Structure formats: C-alpha cells, structure tokens
Amino acid sequence: QVQVVESGGGLVQAGDSLRLSCAASGRTFNWYAMGWFRQAPGKERDFVAAISRTGYSKYHADSLEGRFTVSRDNAKNTVYLQMNSLKPEDTAVYYCAATPALIDLSKDYQYPYWGQGTQVTVSS
Numbered sequence: 001q002v003q004v005v006e007s008g009g010g011l012v013q014a015g016d017s018l019r020l021s022c023a024a025s026g027r028t029f030n031w032y033a034m035g036w037f038r039q040a041p042g043k044e045r046d047f048v049a050a051i052s053r054t055g056y057s058k059y060h061a062d063s064l065e066g067r068f069t070v071s072r073d074n075a076k077n078t079v080y081l082q083m084n085s086l087k088p089e090d091t092a093v094y095y096c097a098a099t100p101a102l103i104d105l106s107k108d109y110q111y112p113y114w115g116q117g118t119q120v121t122v123s124s
Contacts, residue, residue, distance in 0.1 A: 004097065012086055014088055019081065022081075024077045033102070052105075
C-alpha cells in the first residue's frame with residue numbers, strides 16, 4: 001500500500017495563491033493515480049483534481065474555473081495542487097488520495113488511500 005501526507009495549507013487572503021503538496025511513501029508511486037478532494041464544514045467531500053499515473057492526463061472540477069492545477073513529480077514521489085485566485089469559498093480541508101484505478105478518478109470511492117488533510121482558510 002501507499003501512505004500520503006499533505007502539506008502547504010494555511011491562512012491566506014482572497015486573491016492569493018497557495019501550493020499544496022502531497023508526499024507519498026510505500027509502494028511505487030507511479031503505480032497510483034492521485035486525487036485531491038476538499039471538504040468544507042457541514043458539506044460533503046468534493047472532487048477537486050486528479051492526475052494519472054504518468055501525469056499525462058489531468059482532471060479538474062469544472063467549478064474551479066481553471067484556477068487550480070494538479071501536477072506530479074514521480075522522481076520526488078509528490079503530487080501538487082497549485083491554487084490561484086483563491087476565494088473564501090475555497091476554505092476547506094484538502095485531502096490527497098491515491099488509487100490504483102484507471103477510471104472514474106473524480107469519485108472518492110475509487111481511492112483506498114487517504115491523507116489526514118491540510119486546512120486551507122481564505123479570508124475576505
């Protein structure tokens with residue numbers, strides 16, 4: 001199996017940028033597609049972005065309007081989420097997850113391995 005640990009969260013102002021990182025350990029990193037999800041207080045967990053094993057295919061939630069970008073560096077066993085033009089509604093706990101699946105990467109049930117999450121708070 002694989003273990004994942006998120007970092008990079010914090011308190012920022014609206015309009016700022018932030019980059020989250022997710023470091024993986026355990027089995028070979030490039031065996032797994034990686035996903036980012038977020039959960040705001042009192043709301044369900046939502047899909048944010050996903051990236052295929054090689055990084056060739058990337059998926060982002062339409063609601064983000066192109067503000068977020070997922071990437072990975074397989075040499076560093078790390079996946080990133082670059083978040084630009086942050087808004088107060090982006091405030092949430094952001095989770096990184098890993099899956100051996102090849103399809104339906106926007107579905108949280110596809111991911112057996114999850115990190116503990118990192119808090120992102122955007123003030124207005």
